[in-house]
Amino acid sequence: MFYILDKEHNPIKTDDIFLVNEWMEDFGKRFVKKTTVASDVEVSTVFLCTDYNFSGEGKPIVFETMIFGGERDLETFRYSTWDEALNGHDKIVEEFKQRCPYCTALRIKDNICCTQCGSLF
Numbered sequence: 001m002f003y004i005l006d007k008e009h010n011p012i013k014t015d016d017i018f019l020v021n022e023w024m025e026d027f028g029k030r031f032v033k034k035t036t037v038a039s040d041v042e043v044s045t046v047f048l049c050t051d052y053n054f055s056g057e058g059k060p061i062v063f064e065t066m067i068f069g070g071e072r073d074l075e076t077f078r079y080s081t082w083d084e085a086l087n088g089h090d091k092i093v094e095e096f097k098q099r100c101p102y103c104t105a106l107r108i109k110d111n112i113c114c115t116q117c118g119s120l121f
């Protein structure tokens with residue numbers, strides 16, 4: 001069983017693999033949001049096309065935020081809806097504005113590099 005998104009970003013369940021393949025060809029459709037939070041640290045949120053809720057209860061989990069690079073590399077967050085995914089994404093980006101992405105030390109406002117590890121933001 002797979003999922004695609006309708007025009008309002010609602011997940012639609014389907015077992016039509018041809019439809020899913022066709023839909024996935026345009027990778028841009030799967031992107032919710034991508035934010036570069038430091039020179040080589042990125043927060044990326046995508047639609048997964050498959051359900052990661054393996055409990056058999058509750059809503060399908062079809063969105064994922066992943067951090068690439070830095071101290072929190074490959075940390076993952078998953079959601080059921082586009083809006084949850086967008087909020088989750090923004091919350092993580094906000095955390096990176098508070099703390100250094102490389103060593104998690106508190107950031108000093110407007111500093112271009114970390115006072116703790118010296119990494120450039």
Ligand SMILES: [Zn+2]
Binds near residue numbers: 102114
């Ligand atoms: Zn640092």
